[in-house]
Amino acid sequence: MIISAKYLMTGDGKTVLKNQAVLIGTDGKIQKIAAKEELKGEYQEEEVKEYGDATILPGLCDMHVHLGYWYSQPDSFNYGPQLIMMYALQHAQAAFERGITSVRDMSSAHGVCRNLKLAAEKGFVTIPRITHTDTGICMTGGHAWDEIEQVDGPWEVRKEIRRQVRDGAEWVKVMTTHRSHIPELTQEELNAAVDECHRRGIKCGVHAGTNPGIQMCIDAGFDTIEHATFMNIDHARQMAEKGIAWTPTIMAYTLLYEICRDNMEKHTGAPVNDPVMQKEMKDYQYFEPAYKAYRDHFKEFYDTGVTVIAGTDMVMYQSPLMPLPRELEYMVEYGITPAQAIQTATSNPAMVLGVEGERGLVEEGLDADLLVVGGDLSKDITCLNDVKLVTLGGRRVFEDGIRYVGTGNMFM
Numbered sequence: 001m002i003i004s005a006k007y008l009m010t011g012d013g014k015t016v017l018k019n020q021a022v023l024i025g026t027d028g029k030i031q032k033i034a035a036k037e038e039l040k041g042e043y044q045e046e047e048v049k050e051y052g053d054a055t056i057l058p059g060l061c062d063m064h065v066h067l068g069y070w071y072s073q074p075d076s077f078n079y080g081p082q083l084i085m086m087y088a089l090q091h092a093q094a095a096f097e098r099g100i101t102s103v104r105d106m107s108s109a110h111g112v113c114r115n116l117k118l119a120a121e122k123g124f125v126t127i128p129r130i131t132h133t134d135t136g137i138c139m140t141g142g143h144a145w146d147e148i149e150q151v152d153g154p155w156e157v158r159k160e161i162r163r164q165v166r167d168g169a170e171w172v173k174v175m176t177t178h179r180s181h182i183p184e185l186t187q188e189e190l191n192a193a194v195d196e197c198h199r200r201g202i203k204c205g206v207h208a209g210t211n212p213g214i215q216m217c218i219d220a221g222f223d224t225i226e227h228a229t230f231m232n233i234d235h236a237r238q239m240a241e242k243g244i245a246w247t248p249t250i251m252a253y254t255l256l257y258e259i260c261r262d263n264m265e266k267h268t269g270a271p272v273n274d275p276v277m278q279k280e281m282k283d284y285q286y287f288e289p290a291y292k293a294y295r296d297h298f299k300e301f302y303d304t305g306v307t308v309i310a311g312t313d314m315v316m317y318q319s320p321l322m323p324l325p326r327e328l329e330y331m332v333e334y335g336i337t338p339a340q341a342i343q344t345a346t347s348n349p350a351m352v353l354g355v356e357g358e359r360g361l362v363e364e365g366l367d368a369d370l371l372v373v374g375g376d377l378s379k380d381i382t383c384l385n386d387v388k389l390v391t392l393g394g395r396r397v398f399e400d401g402i403r404y405v406g407t408g409n410m411f412m
């Protein structure tokens, strides 16, 4: 199968080629990239899919999802293991519609991602590639304590990580700040988490949004810092220097800000002792400056050279499923180019996940995880909303609004 379009964005943050075609090999890898006529001439028996005014790029990676996050459902009492699995499956399948071919899950109910991944390997379901943590880890009473594992002291931290590695965790997720300036885990506990992960050859990400929590996580040497909402330029520089990647999750904080703002407007005139209103006001006090922090500083931090990876972190009830294109739109609105934004969802994630030799770029020899969107993506990031085709390992999984499952395979 040959796919051809007017534009080809390689995913390296800058390169856009014109009038190229991509040959997908029978092994599901990108066999050759060349001028369309040349490739057609050389492989005359291959079927050609010509997309015209469209862009070929690597399939996207959402680096912060929670496929099995059911806690915010109003009827959460209904959610047992079976329903949670169906819920997670729905999220995983919806990814293709957004051009997403891989995800990093940063805490879901115990065993959900491992079982989803097994189901995909057995051919029961067709879903994106998953790299996953187990459930998150926090101190007793720490951020999200009622949903994740609570540990205290360096040895409990290590023991929980050992249990998670035993149970198949591929990454570890630690939580250490909530909406105040008081850090949760101690430096000793954070250091133990990083040491235990790296000693076992796995990477770890940490939820840190405020100071001095962010600095403590930089000092501990986590592989990725999630949110880092209120970091400063010095933190960004240190992260760039130490090779710590940043997952800003702009969309999540912007959406939370907008929800609070709208609810407060609706509640105008409500008595101050209304507990609903009080909660909204408290949330607003955190999310409004959070939204502004991203808006006003994203570009400045990006320019330090810190590795930015795109993640959506949608956990609210009825939130959109993995709205990664919107996250990338914010990045462009805040000052970087579409090609740079795409890099945060393609080759940067591949590098952070340690699979840069396998995917993340449109390059010969890599997995044919490809996306075709209408228009010139290098000029307009919203082209991502017009998904024409998604392939996973050379296999069509989504085309023109239809998801393909099972053995239906036009490429192999």
Ligand SMILES: [Zn+2]
Residues within 6 Å of the ligand: 064, 066, 106, 313
């Ligand atoms: Zn999260």
